[in-house]
Amino acid sequence: MQLNRVACKECQRRKIKCSRQLPLCHQCTTHDRQCVYSDAQRTPLTRKHLNEVENDLECALQMLRRAFPDMDIDVAIQLLRSGGDFNAVIPVLLCTLLLKFSGIMSPELSSENMSSPRPKSMNILLLVDGPRIEAPVSGNVVVGLELRNFANSHNLQIPQFLPPSVDLSRLSSQMVGDRVRSPFASSPSKSYDWDERKLLRHDSRPTIIDGMATTVSNSYLGVTSSAALLNLVGVGYFLHPIQPELKDLEFLKMPERKILEENVTNYFSTYHISYPIVHKALFFAHFNEIVPPPPCWKSLLYIVAAIGSFMSATSAADHADLILFDRAKQNLSMEDWETGNLTLVQTLSLMSNYLQLRDRPNSGYNYLGIAMRMALGLGFHKNMDDSEIPLFDQEVRRRVWWGLYVFDCSQTITYGRPLGVSCNGVDTRLPLNIVDSSLTSSTTQVPKDEDLPTIYTSLRLQALFHLLTNGIYERIISEPLPSAQSLLEWDTQYIQRWKGMIPDYYRENEQVQPEYQLSHAVIHWRYRNLRIIIYRFFVLKRQYELGQSLQDEYEWRASTVCLEECRATLQNMDRFWKSKTAYNRMDAWWSLYFLIHAVMMPLVCLRNDPLSIEAQSWRNDVGIAKGIITKIMNICPPAVRILDLIEKVSAGCFTVMEEASATHAIPNLAPEEAPLSQLMQLHLMLWPDPL
Structure with missing residues (x-):
């Protein structure tokens, strides 16, 4: 006989005892009444019911702890209580199975167990059940890649996945209250709130100046972000504060005209050659009060001086740019945000790039958004040939627009975020490749492009590069990841097409004047950097499938290209540093930016397969990178941390071949060094949660 949990509505109304029989109770059957049970059943507020619930819960917890002895049930419960998705807990539970089946031992296991043979590794892609997406896995298999949810918990640290060189006590020291800063970049969290105001205060410590957000930040970093990859391979290495010597900045007083003039001159001799956002002659006319300065010009003056000070510095102790930037901000008010003019757009765009240089990525990202919206409101993206705007002013507007466009695309790719500006409706021409004397305020005819390098050559080529390749970028940050065949076809169709548009005088092996050496090198580093980003997934997949059957031909080609x-x-960068006798921060910044992308893949390959026939070439690549970083350290000492990371990750990989030859045996890697454990972490970066 089946009973309902509560009395029927009729018995409740008459306040008589109900037999709770289904489908009709005894009272309603006897008196021929309509017996209806309520769908919404309230929990009985009795001690008996509470005891039953507590007993059931205890039994369930005992079953879970017995089935998953290594699983912290309290962490999973806390995740659910804080609003986490129930499905996010499943990968955490299944990960314990992965540890057991793959032979990745937990620290609690005895040395006797650790000495036992490791069982065959299981395919981690088939262990996790979740939303299934199309992925380029051999045999056109559709696999679940919900593994990224593995890092959903703030409190989750997996010591088994950390290489032996990592000090676990350093990681545990990152706890703030109940929260642990996870080394897995951009793992899902309650929020991506961030506060970068303290990073430029006088009591702050300088960070590695790479502009890639490698320091602690809660902001979203996506699939193309090398900061995510760097912190991942380094298992949170850059989440630790650095402690260099920093003199008190209070001694710096209000810059006098001589100091301003010196730094402005440095700006035009370094930064301006790559990004001609302001017109040099007009700027000095305002500076020397030959022409009355426009509104907001004082803020523009200080940000130009700040960038000039930063870029021309040859010592890590030179932080005068911080005061200059502070002055630039002080000369802007909230009322200025309610205006729109060329000078303010120039100021905001330069502030944005400066903040990225100073490793305040999200602040710079915000400034850039304001500058871009203001430029759109001023019509910089439209062609104005038929207007009454003078040719000189039209050309300056084009330079500012395409400079903003390059900044936006570059920062977007750096942080792995969606593109902020669509080219729909943009019809303004690229800047002319001319010398400044060819176009003045009195010019009435458009001058012809010069067939030689100018300060606008790099800007034109970078803008054209992003115009042709942004479609590829949008595809690789979306799921599913495009196949290797599609990427190779797009490479030929767009990237190689852009490469063919580079003028002969600016090709990779051409000698350019000393002032154009950096902008010339950056063009080619950027081109190679995008190819590294779009193909590096297949390098990781190639390492993951070591020892398995033949890989897909296109995937093999893609990984080889990467x-x-x-x-x-690295070889081009090595030649660049050997060809110069004097360096500045701009050389160091750009080199470090692209070097981190370039060295990570050989480093991962070398660590996972040190006995490969290609291992020697990977060692050479890593060796070149270490040599370049050694030179960069003279200007940017915190870069030693990247060198330290390379040393730690590659520990033992430079001598493993000699050891194998001497013993005629393949040395055993520690369980934590296994490709499976490392590549499992890498999937968290390659398949991030969307914004």
């Missing part, structure tokens, strides 16, 4: 571009970037 490693070739890493090598070419």
